[in-house]
Amino acid sequence: MGTGHQHCQHRGANLADLADRLRQGARKLTGPRQLVLESLRHNRHPQTPKEIHAALAGQPCDLATVYRSLKVLADLGMVQRFDFGDGIARFELVSEGRDEHHHHLICTRCARVVELDECFLDEIQRRIATANGFRAVTHKLEFFGLCPDCQ
Amino acid sequence: MGTGHQHCQHRGANLADLADRLRQGARKLTGPRQLVLESLRHNRHPQTPKEIHAALAGQPCDLATVYRSLKVLADLGMVQRFDFGDGIARFELVSEGRDEHHHHLICTRCARVVELDECFLDEIQRRIATANGFRAVTHKLEFFGLCPDCQ
DNA sequence: GCACGAACTGCAAACTATTTGCAGGGCGGG
DNA sequence: CCCGCCCTGCAAATAGTTTGCAGTTCGTGC
Structure with a gap:
C-alpha cells in the first residue's frame, strides 16, 4: 500500500461538488465529515471504518461518527459499501473517472x-x-x- | 418457502456416508451434529446459524454448538458458507447432485x-x-x- | 452580523453475530 | 473396562455496528 496515490485529484469530485450534493440532502459538510472524505479520497480502495478512523489520527473524531458519516455518504451515493466476506464493511469513494x-x-x-x-x-x-x-x-x-x- | 423439497434424498449424501467422512477427521457424528445436518438437508438453501438453531426446536442444542458444528462441517467440505452482504453467515449442505x-x-x-x-x-x-x-x-x-x- | 432550528458530534451504553474458556459427559480404541 | 479425545452446555468475552442523549455547529433567513 501507499504507492502512487498522490495524483488522484482528477479522479474524484472536488470538495465544493461534494458539499453541493450534501446540501441537496439537507446535509452538512462538517469537519469530521470532511476528514472521512479526505481519507477516502487519499486511499483509493475499500477501507474499513476502523482503518478510516485510524487514518484520521490527530483530529478528534469518534468512530461512531465515522460510521454515521459513511452511512450518510453511502445513502447519497457518494460512497460505496463492499463486502469481502469477512463480516467487515468496507467503503470506497465513488469517483467520476471510474465506473461506479x-x-x-x-x-x-x-x-x-x-x-x-x-x-x-x-x-x-x-x-x-x-x-x-x-x-x-x-x-x-x-x-x-x-x-x-x-x- | 416449503414447496417441493420432500424428495431431495437422492441429492444428498446419506447419513452413513457423512459419518464416514466425519470419522476420517477423527470427528464424531453426535446427536446435535445430526440435528444440524438434518436441518440443512431438510432446507435446501442457505440458512443462518440462528435459523438452523430455531429449526432444532425441541431438541436441546446450544447455539454455540450449532456454530461449532457448522465450522467442523465446513472444514470437512460438507457444508458451504455463503455471504449475502448483510454480515450474517449462511450455510448450505454440499450435495452430490449439485455442483459444489x-x-x-x-x-x-x-x-x-x-x-x-x-x-x-x-x-x-x-x-x-x-x-x-x-x-x-x-x-x-x-x-x-x-x-x-x-x- | 445574529438568531434559530435542523444536523451533527462525542461519549457511553446497547445490540448482534460469533467465539472461547471451562467443567462435565460420552464414545471408541486398546 | 479404562483412558483420552472429542463434544456439549453454559456463561462470559470479542468484535463490529448502532443508538440515546445532551451539548455543539452549520447554514439559512432576517
Missing part, C-alpha cells in the same frame, strides 16, 4: 486489493433475471487469490 | 433464494488471474433483485 459499478481482486494473504474496472455480467445477469422472473437485479462479485508477492 | 460451486439469486424484499447451478466465470477468472499475476483465484458472486411475488 466495479469489482475487486483481493489477496487472501496480505489483503491487497486490485480494482477491476470492467464488468462482464450484464448479459448474463439479464438472462438470469428474465429466466427467474426477477426485476431490478444487481450483483456482487469479488475475486480472491494470492497476489504475486504472496505466492 | 454455484451462485444465488436473492430477493431483496422477502429473502427468497434461487439456486443458480451454472457458473460462467471460469474463463474470465482465468484472464483476470493471469492479467494480475494472482494464483489460486476463486470468486464469490451473488445476484440480488425482486422476485416475482415481491414486484
Whole structure:
C-alpha cells in the first residue's frame, strides 16, 4: 500500500461538488465529515471504518461518527459499501473517472486489493433475471487469490 | 418457502456416508451434529446459524454448538458458507447432485433464494488471474433483485 | 452580523453475530 | 473396562455496528 496515490485529484469530485450534493440532502459538510472524505479520497480502495478512523489520527473524531458519516455518504451515493466476506464493511469513494459499478481482486494473504474496472455480467445477469422472473437485479462479485508477492 | 423439497434424498449424501467422512477427521457424528445436518438437508438453501438453531426446536442444542458444528462441517467440505452482504453467515449442505460451486439469486424484499447451478466465470477468472499475476483465484458472486411475488 | 432550528458530534451504553474458556459427559480404541 | 479425545452446555468475552442523549455547529433567513 501507499504507492502512487498522490495524483488522484482528477479522479474524484472536488470538495465544493461534494458539499453541493450534501446540501441537496439537507446535509452538512462538517469537519469530521470532511476528514472521512479526505481519507477516502487519499486511499483509493475499500477501507474499513476502523482503518478510516485510524487514518484520521490527530483530529478528534469518534468512530461512531465515522460510521454515521459513511452511512450518510453511502445513502447519497457518494460512497460505496463492499463486502469481502469477512463480516467487515468496507467503503470506497465513488469517483467520476471510474465506473461506479466495479469489482475487486483481493489477496487472501496480505489483503491487497486490485480494482477491476470492467464488468462482464450484464448479459448474463439479464438472462438470469428474465429466466427467474426477477426485476431490478444487481450483483456482487469479488475475486480472491494470492497476489504475486504472496505466492 | 416449503414447496417441493420432500424428495431431495437422492441429492444428498446419506447419513452413513457423512459419518464416514466425519470419522476420517477423527470427528464424531453426535446427536446435535445430526440435528444440524438434518436441518440443512431438510432446507435446501442457505440458512443462518440462528435459523438452523430455531429449526432444532425441541431438541436441546446450544447455539454455540450449532456454530461449532457448522465450522467442523465446513472444514470437512460438507457444508458451504455463503455471504449475502448483510454480515450474517449462511450455510448450505454440499450435495452430490449439485455442483459444489454455484451462485444465488436473492430477493431483496422477502429473502427468497434461487439456486443458480451454472457458473460462467471460469474463463474470465482465468484472464483476470493471469492479467494480475494472482494464483489460486476463486470468486464469490451473488445476484440480488425482486422476485416475482415481491414486484 | 445574529438568531434559530435542523444536523451533527462525542461519549457511553446497547445490540448482534460469533467465539472461547471451562467443567462435565460420552464414545471408541486398546 | 479404562483412558483420552472429542463434544456439549453454559456463561462470559470479542468484535463490529448502532443508538440515546445532551451539548455543539452549520447554514439559512432576517
